[in-house]
Amino acid sequence: MNNEHGKIRARLREGNISVRVIMRHPMETGRRKHPATEAPIPRHFIHQVVCEHNGKPVMTLDWGWGISANPYLAFEILAGAPGDTVSVRWTDDRQKTASLETTIA
Amino acid sequence: MxxxxxxxxxxxxxxxxxxxxxxxxxxxxxxxxxxxxxxxEAFHAEQLDRARQLLFGSASAEPTDAILIEAPDIAENGRMVPVTTTVDLPQPRSLALLSDENPFPLLALAHFTPAVAATVSVRVKLGASAKLIALVEADGGLYRATRAVKVTAGGCGG
Structure with missing residues (x-):
């Protein structure tokens, strides 16, 4: 599934679900300056990510601002089947949340 | 709720x-x-050892070949360095990924359940050539592995 928050792809590989996600987010470190105005760009980053399989959390991540902009995440769920759902939701340090979900073909 | x-x-x-x-x-x-x-506190720690201590206490980490960190030997763009960490230890619980040269060494933490493989890929920012360190809680112990990455253009500044 693609939406304004990013992209998720999940497919079965030898009985497991291989998941790849791109989250749309600037992941600002707080150390950069605006190129024209020199004004500091405030820190702004995704800090928590929850990965779910059929609605149950299977992995959680805590991130800092050292994760690249528009974060990429790949992981593998053990044992999956067609029709299963995989979702990834995240919260940033301004308490904004977003999520992506897909169903295994 | x-x-x-x-x-x-x-x-x-x-x-x-x-x-x-x-x-x-x-x-x-x-x-x-x-x-x-x-x-x-751990994400704001400016010293690698301090971040480690905040996360895992005073336990010493045993070096192991059972943690594999895959990353390029030379990264042309420090803003986006692909890193895949694979843990081949029983009962993996958590993984911390750190860089010894970043102003704030802790990059990411993963908390596993038995429903996932203990393998995570992300892309990280490295301000300079650095050693990546993976610390893994598994099987009641703390384990570590490292991987050097040479960065030709840093990713932490403007």
Whole structure:
């Protein structure tokens, strides 16, 4: 599934679900300056990510601002089947949340 | 409130631990419950050892070949360095990824359940050539592996 928050792809590989996600987010470190105005760009980053399989959390991540902009995440769920759902939701340090979900073909 | 919403909002009101001890969470979640708060101090630590201590206490980490860190030998763009960490240890619980040269060494933490393979790929920012360090809690112990990455253009400044 693609939406304004990013992209998720999940497919079965030898009985497991291989998941790849791109989250749309600037992941600002707080150390950069605006190129024209020199004004500091405030820190702004995704800090928590929850990965779910059929609605149950299977992995959680805590991130800092050292994760690249528009974060990429790949992981593998053990044992999956067609029709299963995989979702990834995240919260940033301004308490904004977003999520992506897909169903295994 | 849905359980997953509750997890995300762990900081508000009741703690996850309180719920777990009251028997309100299923056993899997109770055993593997993620920490309900983002580890603020560890992410703000400017010394690698300090971050490590905040996360894992004074336990020493045993070097192992069972943790594989895959990353380019030379990264042309330090803003986006692909890193895949694969853990081949029994009962992996958590993984911390750090860089010894970043102003704030802690990059990411992953909390596994038995429902996932202990393999995570992300892309990280490296300000300079650095050693990546993976610390893994597994099988009741703490383990470590490292990987050097040479960076030709740093990714932490403007």
């Amino acid at each position: 849905l359980r997953r919403q509750f997890i995300r909002r762990g900081g508000e009101g009741l703690s996850l631990a309180a719920l777990a001890s009251a028997g309100l969470l299923p056993s899997l979640l109770r055993a593997e419950a993620p920490s309900d708060a983002w580890p603020t």
